Amino acid sequence: MSSQPLRLAVLSDLHANLAALAAVSEDLRLREAQRVLVLGDLVGYLTRPNQVAAWVAQQGWECIAGNYDLAVLAGGRQGVDRFLKPGIGPEPLAVFHWTEAAVDADTRAFLATLPQRRSLDLAGRRILAVHGSPDQVRQYVWPDHPRPELEAWLAREQADLLLMGHTHQPFVARLAGGGLALNPGSVGYPKDGDPRASYALVELGREVAVEIIRVAYDVSAEADRLSAAGLPPSGAARLLAGR
Numbered sequence: 001m002s003s004q005p006l007r008l009a010v011l012s013d014l015h016a017n018l019a020a021l022a023a024v025s026e027d028l029r030l031r032e033a034q035r036v037l038v039l040g041d042l043v044g045y046l047t048r049p050n051q052v053a054a055w056v057a058q059q060g061w062e063c064i065a066g067n068y069d070l071a072v073l074a075g076g077r078q079g080v081d082r083f084l085k086p087g088i089g090p091e092p093l094a095v096f097h098w099t100e101a102a103v104d105a106d107t108r109a110f111l112a113t114l115p116q117r118r119s120l121d122l123a124g125r126r127i128l129a130v131h132g133s134p135d136q137v138r139q140y141v142w143p144d145h146p147r148p149e150l151e152a153w154l155a156r157e158q159a160d161l162l163l164m165g166h167t168h169q170p171f172v173a174r175l176a177g178g179g180l181a182l183n184p185g186s187v188g189y190p191k192d193g194d195p196r197a198s199y200a201l202v203e204l205g206r207e208v209a210v211e212i213i214r215v216a217y218d219v220s221a222e223a224d225r226l227s228a229a230g231l232p233p234s235g236a237a238r239l240l241a242g243r
Contacts, residue, residue, distance in 0.1 A: 004205070005123070006034055007032060007034045007121055007203055008033070008034070008122065008127075008180065008202040009033035009199060009200070009201055010039065010084050010129075010201075011038045011094060011184060012038065012039070012040065012041065012166070012183070012184050012185070012186060012187065013040070013165050013166070013168050013186035013187060013188060014038070014056070015042075015045040015047035015068070015187075016042070016047060016049040016052050017046045017048070017095065018048040018051045018052055019218055020188050020197040020223060021055055021197075022055075023215045023242050025055075026137070026215065027215045031201060031213075035122070035180065037058065037062045037063070037120070037130055038062070038167045039066065039067045039161065039163060039164065039166075040064045040114070041067065041069060041089055041131065042066070042069055042107075042111070043068055043103055043111070044068035044071075044224060045068075045235060046189065047117070047226060047231070048117070049103050049173060049227045051109060053110050054107070054110075057095040061173055062087040062118060062129070063114055064114055064116060065115065066137070066139075066165065069114065071083035072096075072103055072111065076100075079100075080093065083138055083157075084114070085138070091232040091234055091235070098229070098231060098234035102157050109174070110231045116131070117134075120155075122204055123204035125160040128154075128157045128159040128161070128163065130163070131163075133164060133166050134157055134162070138166070140166060142167055143167075143183070146177055147175060150179075150180060151236075153181075160178070160179055160180070161180050161181075161182065161202070162181040162182070163183075163185050168192070169185060169191055170184055170185030180210070182202070182210060184198060185198030185200075185212060187199055189239060190242045191238075191242065193241070193242050194214060194243060195219045195240060196214040197215040197216075199215070200211045219240055223237075223240050224236075226239070229233055
């Protein structure tokens with residue numbers, strides 16, 4: 001194993017927030033991230049889905065599909081019932097329909113190429129990347145998720161690191177046997193009380209070091225875009241509050 005650690009940046013839940021993605025991309029450059037892995041949900045919630053998808057595609061970052069990406073691809077009632085949160089309310093439903101109409105053919109084509117999971121072998125370690133959980137793309141795995149189930153997933157998948165998104169809340173769990181489970185939080189729409197963009201930097205060396213990075217950007221301008229697009233005001237309020 002090389003004495004120089006490999007720097008892997010893990011991003012998730014970009015949610016059409018181009019300003020946050022641009023700020024994070026600059027931070028990746030400054031920190032000299034060597035590989036970038038995106039855990040899905042490029043679209044939804046905010047106003048620039050096509051630009052965000054194009055950015056990820058042009059960078060050539062490794063990426064998987066999130067539940068919102070799959071919902072848009074499936075479309076209509078089928079997309080809502082199969083991939084969005086059960087019991088979705090009228091305001092989130094209105095945002096979904098806005099996103100369906102806004103996503104163009106190029107974005108749809110790119111999203112359709114994305115797998116729902118990726119397995120990587122990096123620096124002598126096997127990494128499993130999913131959006132929700134290894135069992136279900138829209139399963140929420142919160143920071144207090146039972147550690148024995150995280151360990152069981154790692155054992156079943158024969159992985160050393162389990163990377164998950166979807167909740168928009170970052171956590172790092174060191175597990176029995178040296179395994180690790182990680183959620184990098186959300187680049188585009190954090191929900192842990194901190195509105196700054198969130199991602200994880202994983203250094204794969206003799207040990208595995210993980211840092212959750214927060215990146216400031218102009219959140220108010222993105223909130224204004226939501227209002228200008230005629231989307232429900234609750235979305236702007238939640239973005240500003242990081243909730």
